[in-house]
Amino acid sequence: MSGPHKTKRIALMAGALAVAGALAVPALTGLSLVGAAPSGSRLQVEGTMAGFDGATTWLNSAPLTAPKLRGKVVLVDFWTYSCINCIRSMPYVRAWAAKYRDQGLTVVGVHTPEFKFEEDLVNINAAVGRFQIDFPVAVDSQHKIWQAWGNRYWPAFYLVDAQGKIRFHQFGEGGYDKMELAIQSLLAEASGRPGDGKLVNPQAGAEHMAPALGSIGSDETYVGYEKASNFRGAPRLREDRLQTYTMANLGLNQWALAGGWVVGAESAVAAESGAALAHQFSARDLHLVMGPGAAGAKVRIKVTLDGRAPGADHGADIDAEGNGVVDATRLYQLVRQSGRVSQRRFEVRFLDKGAEAFAFTFG
Numbered sequence: 001m002s003g004p005h006k007t008k009r010i011a012l013m014a015g016a017l018a019v020a021g022a023l024a025v026p027a028l029t030g031l032s033l034v035g036a037a038p039s040g041s042r043l044q045v046e047g048t049m050a051g052f053d054g055a056t057t058w059l060n061s062a063p064l065t066a067p068k069l070r071g072k073v074v075l076v077d078f079w080t081y082s083c084i085n086c087i088r089s090m091p092y093v094r095a096w097a098a099k100y101r102d103q104g105l106t107v108v109g110v111h112t113p114e115f116k117f118e119e120d121l122v123n124i125n126a127a128v129g130r131f132q133i134d135f136p137v138a139v140d141s142q143h144k145i146w147q148a149w150g151n152r153y154w155p156a157f158y159l160v161d162a163q164g165k166i167r168f169h170q171f172g173e174g175g176y177d178k179m180e181l182a183i184q185s186l187l188a189e190a191s192g193r194p195g196d197g198k199l200v201n202p203q204a205g206a207e208h209m210a211p212a213l214g215s216i217g218s219d220e221t222y223v224g225y226e227k228a229s230n231f232r233g234a235p236r237l238r239e240d241r242l243q244t245y246t247m248a249n250l251g252l253n254q255w256a257l258a259g260g261w262v263v264g265a266e267s268a269v270a271a272e273s274g275a276a277l278a279h280q281f282s283a284r285d286l287h288l289v290m291g292p293g294a295a296g297a298k299v300r301i302k303v304t305l306d307g308r309a310p311g312a313d314h315g316a317d318i319d320a321e322g323n324g325v326v327d328a329t330r331l332y333q334l335v336r337q338s339g340r341v342s343q344r345r346f347e348v349r350f351l352d353k354g355a356e357a358f359a360f361t362f363g
Contacts, residue, residue, distance in 0.1 A: 040188070040189035040192075041161075041167065041185045041186055041188070041189040042185070043159075043161075043167040043168050043182060043185055043186065044167070045165045045166070045167060046165075046166040046167065046168070046169060047165070047166040048164060048165055048166065049066050049069075049074065049076070049158070049160045049164050049165070049166055050066075050145075050148040050149045050150075051065055051066040051148070052064060052065065052066075052108070052110070052138045052145050053065075053144065053145070053148065054140065054142060054144025054145050054148065055138040055139055055140060055144075055145060056121075056139045056140070056141045056142060057121065057139045058136060058137065058138055058139065059124070059125065059128055059136070059137040059139065060128070060133070060134060060135060060136050060137055061135075061136030061137075063138075064106075064108060064136055064138070066164055069106060069160075069164070070162070070163070070164055071104075071162050071190075072104055072105070072106045072162060073100075073104055073105050073106070073159070073160065073161060073162055073183065073186045073187050073190055074105075074106050074107075074108060074159070074160040075093075075096065075097075075105060075106070075107045075108070075157060075158075075159055075160075075183065076108050076110060076149075076157065076158040076159075076160065077089075077093050077107065077108070077109045077110065077155060077156075077157055078110045078112055078146065078149070078151050078153070078154060078155060078156040078157075078158075079109055079110070079111060079112075079154060079155045080111060080112055080113050080114050080115075080118050080154050081111065081118060081123070081124060081127035081131075081330065082114070082115065082118060082289045082329075082330055082331045082358070082359075083114065083154045083155065083331075084207065084287055084331060084361040084363060085154065085155055085172060085173045086154055086155045086173075087131070087207050087208060087331065088173050088204070088207070088208055088209070088210060088211065088363070089155050089173040089176075090131050090133070090208065091202035091203070091204045091208050092176045092179075092180075092200065092202060093107060093109070093135075094131075094132065094133065094134075094135075094202070095200035095202040096179075096180060096183060096200065097134070097135040099200055100183060100187060103187050103191070103195075104162070104187055104190055104191060105183060105187060106135075106136070107135040107136070108135070108136050108137075108138060109133065109135060109136065109137040109138070110137075110138045110140050110145050110146070110149075111124055111137055111138070111139050111140060111141075112140040112141075112143055112145065112146045112151075112154075113140075113141055114154065115266055115267075115289070115358055116266060117291060117329045118141075119141040120329075121139065121141075122295075123328070123329060123330075124137075124139060126328060126330075127330065130330075153171040153172065155171075155172065155173065156169070156170075156171050157169060157170045157171075157179060159179070159182050159183060159186065161186045161189065161190065162186070162189075162190040167182070167186060168182040168186075173210075173211075174210075176199075176200075177199055180199050180200065181199075184196075184197070205316075206315075206316035206333060207285075207287065207316060207331060207333045209285075209363070210363075211283075211284070211285070211362075211363035212283070212284035212285070212341060212363065215282070215283060215284050215341035216282075216283045216284075216362055216363070217252065217253075217281075217282030217283060217343070218252075218253050218279075218281040218282050218283050218360075218362045219253070219362070220359060220360065220361050220362070221253070221255060221279065221359065221360040222358070222359045223255075223263070223267060223268045223277070223357045223358055223359060223360075224263065224264055224265050224266040224267045224268065224358065225237050225239050225263050225264070225265060226265040226266060228263075230253050230254045230255060231254070231255060231256065232248055232250055232251070232254035232255065232256050233245050233246065233247055233248060233255075233256035233257050233258075234246050234248060237263050238263060239263060239264075239265075240262065240263070240264055240265075241262065242260060242261075242262050242271055243260070243261060243262075243263070244259065244260050244261075245257040245258055245259065245260075245261060246258060247276070247278055250278060250279070250280035250345060251280060252280055252281075252282060252343060253279075253280065253281065253282075254279075254280055255277070255278060255279040255280070255360070256277075256278050257275070257276070257277055257278075258275065258276040258277075258278070259271075259272055259274055259275035259276055260272040260275055261275055266358060267356040267357060267358045268356070268357050269293060269354065269355070269356050270299075270350040270353050270354065270355045270356075270357075271353060272353050273350065273351055273352055273353050274349060274350070274351070275349070275350050275353070275355075276347055276348065276349045276350070277347070277348050277350075277357055278345060278346060278347040278348075279345075279346045279347075279360055280343065280344075280345050280346075281343070281344060281346055281360070281362060282341070282342070282343040282344070283337075283341065283362035283363060284336060284337050284341045284362075284363060285315065285333060285335060285336050285337075285362060285363035286315070286333075286334055286335035286346055286360065286362055287315070287331050287332060287333050287334065287360065287361045287362070287363070288331070288332050288334055288348065288357060288358075288359070288360055288361075289329075289330070289331045289332070289357075289358040289359045289360075289361070290326055290329070290332060290355060290356055290357045290358060291326060291328065291329025291330070291355070291356045291358075292326050292327055292328070292329070292354060292355060292356075293354035293355055293356050294354060297327070297354060298325050298326070298327045298352075299325065299326040299327075299350055299351070299352045299353075299354060299355040300323070300324075300325055300326075300350075300351040300352055301318070301323070301324045301325070301326060301348050301349065301350055301351065301355075302322050302323060302348070302349045302351060303318050303322035303323075303324065303334050303335075303346070303347070303348050303349075304322055304346075304347050304349075305335065305344050305345065305346060305347075306344055306345050307345070307347075309321045309322045310322050310335060312338040312339075313335055313336065313337045313338055313339075313344075314334075314335070314336070315332070315333035315334040315335050315336050316333045316336070317332040317333050317334060318332075318334055326350075326355055329356070331361070334346070334348065
């Protein structure tokens, strides 16, 4: 697993050209840089694709290699299944794969984990089914493909032409029009036929919906002690040992625990029924990456906002009374404010012990 300072989830791609200019060198470290773009497209050559050696297995496909893909335009998507930015971009990736498959585009998803649980093939298969992914996925649980490409971000997209040259890249969600126009440009270059210029417009609900950028006042917050910040509880976080915590008043972007917890490097485990986790946040959506702690287990949860049932502000994974069940290790959408976005106190109480909480994300 890559170190915490070398990897990053990117919330929004503000503009393909701006990001390429700022990040092209670190993103393409180790790739063979070459000269100007061939005729037929205005996209410049950025490097040579590194291939997919090191994949632990493949889903939806036999193993693919750079030579096998020669003659195809290839979109490589580095993702991990609990990353909200990857989840929100997935409807577009699926739509591109479907629309352009018969025109010469191959989409390859590279699933590179951030958390240990994302290395589990059972979990990855469940995510592929949940997100309705039908394009090839290289499982990169040892980060070998990630390292070969010199990648640092989730999600990260690299667009490769029919000669195996990287011609466009983009980090983070958003910028979908630029990416699709780049796909059309390289397909036209390969075939000699112009594209239709039309852009996909996939329907996206629940956690796939685009973020409310103007209302986000909270950043991703990790619960495990390795990356934890803004903890406001008593006593201070105790590493890898049972501790009973109490909550204090929370300021914006502070969080706390209540009851018995064991806080590990990546996650905190509820050691007793009734243990709680709170966060004072400002965003339309609140998500929490969590799991039941054991395969096949189910943990009941109860969510409140400002001490009351969430009502119309409940997320897709709970009801209006705040009731839900954690039955898999994944991202759960727990809050979607239906009206004006305001600062709120979120609290989730685990009615059964054993649940793991990893990270908050917002939208």
